Amino acid sequence: MTDAGYLALLLALLQPFIVFPHYTKKLLASLFVTGGVLLPVGIFLIHYVGLAYSPFAVIGWGSVLADFAGALLIAALVGEAWGLYKYSRGARADAGEMEDLQAGGWARRALLSAGTVLVLLGFLYGAWYSAVDLYRHEEQETTILKNMIDDAGQPSNLPAAALEVKNFGNLAGERAVKIAAHSHIIEFGILAILLSFIQPYVFLSESWRRRWVQVLLAGSAILPIFVLLELKLGLVAGGIADVGGLMVVIALVGMLVGVLRQTGSLDSRSGVAR
Template sequence: MSTQLASPHIAASFAPMSARRLLIFGGIALIAGGMLFGDIFAVFILHQNGGQTGQALLAACEAASAGNSLAVKEIFQNVGSLLEDHGTKVDAHVHMTDAGYLALLLALLQPYVALPPKRRKLLAGLFVIGGLLLPVGIFLIHYVGLAYSPFVVIGWASVLADSAGALLIVVLLAEAYGLWRFRRRGSLGGELELPIDRTWERRALMAGGAALILLGFLYGAWYAGVDLYRHEARESQILKNMLDAAAAGQGGTVFEVASYGSLAAEKAVKIAAHSHVIEFGLLAMLLSFVQPYVYLSDRWKRGWVLTLLGGSIILPVFVLLEMNFGLVAGGIADVGGLFVIIALVGMLVGVLRYSGHLDASGATQ
């Protein structure tokens, strides 16, 4: 078993029912939940949704070719609904994982937030609630629509999502105020600084995470410089070709719709690879700070670290390879995502064991 548990400093930095403990549990749970949702979305919804959108576009071309503008309008209402379905699910996934990252970040910053412990705990609770309600609201936008809404374009689910987003902003501003007070007056006591150690797990996660982020930046710069404008120009050109063919009542729209779908897929995988490699790098760096609280043997801890870093490379690389190897690469990418989720849950179990052990030993004393 890890010997770090014996350190009274580490135990004191993870007090029962403290803001930090709430933020670490809430943060890891939000990240794992967001990633699981993303994996389910990728396997069961993403490709089917893309196929339906392509079919609807083809139907719109055929309706335009037949000179039926009424049918075109009807089809585009369906396309709008499909795009909203896709967009809100991606947003729910992104916002849930990002709220988790922010929760872990706030856990790290607690020693520098000069606010009374009760207020810090309240803020931590509000942040976790906001982090949960924001993606739930976004997810519901497609299903609730404008039902019973007094607004013209904003439904109740959007109101829920926007209110949760505002709650997160208020908490962040309060934490920033606490940091400002710390600069002026110093600590009010409470959470201790995180222990600084250079164990293998921490170094591997910290250096591996920074390298992943750097890789993501470089790839993002490459994408912006080489692909972004080319993709935008190609999209317009494909749409114009599609419409010219439809207006002339010629064939060839199937080819143009296929090109449009292929372009959309290319854009999606490149952006997904860029964002996922950076997010996983950030996650690895954040988890390096949590390692002293993972109550597992060194062998298991290293195993989870390697699983996380391995999944963090597999997912973006095979997402990119989807353009060449299709669903096989997509399946391997999903397995990579699953590796990250399993490693995350493994670490969460270690933290739960740690807190249970700590609380039990505190109770016996």
């Protein structure tokens, strides 16, 4: 679902270069959104529904739904590609959309610069982890597994084996937390960069766009920082990280409202942002 969201944002950036009438673009967008929603639902049902009530011997309704959603996504992408091809052949889209693409103001600049910084920090942290912790973790893992095997072979050493199992779990948790922080930083950076390009389509006043950008960037910094601190602060850091994630969600909802208002303004060709 997240990948479909990223792809939808990329397609939104390409809309000024998709040479189709407005209603055709809406149809392609509807197909893509429908497929993007149904695909994870179908994948979810594959596991939890299985072959129940299916007329097929080896294919369940979840697989059918997922395949149908995938077909919708493919159809939408083929249509978008055809619109791009028409642009490359000399046809041109609505000039108004091209002008809107150049707008965005402070919100766009802040998201673009902050997103770039987040991606850079994510890569730097990944490089630091590889240089400092990766080989140490691999060495610890090998040592713990060797001790577990040695202790398990001797009944008198079962408490020691249990301790090694606990150590292995702690090592796995430390590795997971650091990798999660690394990936979150980069993901939020990419998200901020993509959102910077759609700011011209967020039909809100400059002050509200600024507020949502600030909330998004604050949450994008809070979540990975406190994910890392979970190793030292435990559930307190985890709770604060959840608050950071909630801030990102709220900011995305706020921007989504602006995009929906922009869609309505295009349909009605009237109204001023408030």
